């Protein structure tokens with residue numbers, strides 16, 4: 001039964017809802033500005049790098065893009081070495097990566113676009129360990145936030161209501177509340193409960209489904225660390241990825257666009273792999289030893305809650321990560337976008353520091369506006385590609401989108417003869433450069449000459 005509410009003092013205290021990638025990174029930034037930071041996480045936090053129920057996608061293959069890896073290194077110096085020590089696999093994204101793009105096989109060369117490949121569980125575990133070692137962040141685990149607390153006229157969010165692991169209702173006060181509770185964030189509803197219109201929402205859904213299985217020892221007789229057979233619009237909605245992870249494991253992910261969901265039974269999974277544009281994924285798995293069942297996942301729509309457009313908002317409450325903008329995961333952007341959210345928070349808090357007093361008035365508005373700009377690039381990249389499929393819902397490609405598709409098709413035809421342009425393509429995919437990089441004058445001629 002619930003006890004009477006416990007009030008926790010809110011002075012110089014920031015509270016993060018959700019202890020996944022976005023929440024952990026936000027907490028890392030917040031410790032530089034607040035005396036105390038609490039992460040409220042509904043799951044019990046595992047002591048090992050294993051999946052947990054609050055992040056059902058954690059069974060699926062997760063690629064950390066190079067931009068994300070750079071930010072993690074900045075926030076946690078030595079992080080790449082931590083991953084290496086935990087047996088994550090070093091990947092050069094041109095030398096070690098065999099990629100069947102829409103224009104053909106990618107060239108292989110040393111690009112120095114490097115990341116460490118591992119399970120999402122290891123990545124999250126290492127981030128959490130770093131925060132636990134730091135000691136300034138407190139985890140309130142097994143506790144579910146159930147609503148926002150506000151001052152008497154609801155102009156300032158002052159804390160959260162939560163149900164802790166002993167089923168007690170608790171009110172926790174804080175000066176800044178950060179929602180990092182993911183795709184299923186309840187903040188739109190909670191804001192309504194304290195008198196605000198929920199943010200508008202844009203959804204673009206390519207109805208892409210995942211099926212992932214973990215294997216042992218796939219690597220013999222292949223010359224890659226990562227293999228990606230990409231779907232190709234309009235006729236090839238199926239793709240497959242082989243990705244290495246710690247502990248000599250390999251994650252094999254199959255994807256299908258437009259509700260062509262990959263099956264989760266043994267024979268169907270293999271048959272789907274055989275039906276890709278090349279049989280290499282099938283060849284790799286046909287006699288391999290699986291380590292897991294086949295895990296499927298189909299909540300993959302791009303979904304943007306436009307906090308930046310709210311005409312009225314309470315102070316001292318912000319949202320970031322998937323809670324604001326979740327992407328079709330096939331482009332591998334989510335964790336990197338979460339890392340960029342954390343950097344954006346850092347920038348905004350820096351600008352807000354006025355001597356010793358902490359007046360956060362205006363921070364929420366400024367942060368959500370900046371974050372929207374940051375998210376707009378991966379959003380454009382993901383939705384632009386999803387609009388190649390006639391089955392995608394949530395809008396139709398306009399003239400500019402079609403023009404872009406046609407230009408990018410030409411770009412991908414140049415890769416085999418222009419490693420330089422392929423490297424730029426990789427840099428764009430890894431969010432190190434924006435897609436404007438494709439339109440440099442020196443490339444335009446090359447694309448039109450080679451990409452015919």
Ligand SMILES: Cc1cc2nc3c(=O)[nH]c(=O)nc-3n(C[C@H](O)[C@H](O)[C@H](O)COP(=O)(O)OP(=O)(O)OC[C@H]3O[C@@H](n4cnc5c(N)ncnc54)[C@H](O)[C@@H]3O)c2cc1C
Nearest residue numbers: 018020021022042054057062063145182321322329334335
């Ligand atoms: C199939 C799939 C594959 C993906 N592949 C990639 C990839 O290759 N690369 C990549 O970068 N990204 C990928 N992503 C996206 C990635 O998982 C997320 O973008 C990333 O985890 C950041 O999400 P987040 O931290 O905002 O939210 P989440 O990871 O969803 O975490 C939300 C957290 O909040 C907690 N929570 C929720 N509600 C409450 C509450 N009321 N109270 C307390 N706690 C709460 C949850 O338990 C959870 O821990 C993929 C996603 C999916 C679905």
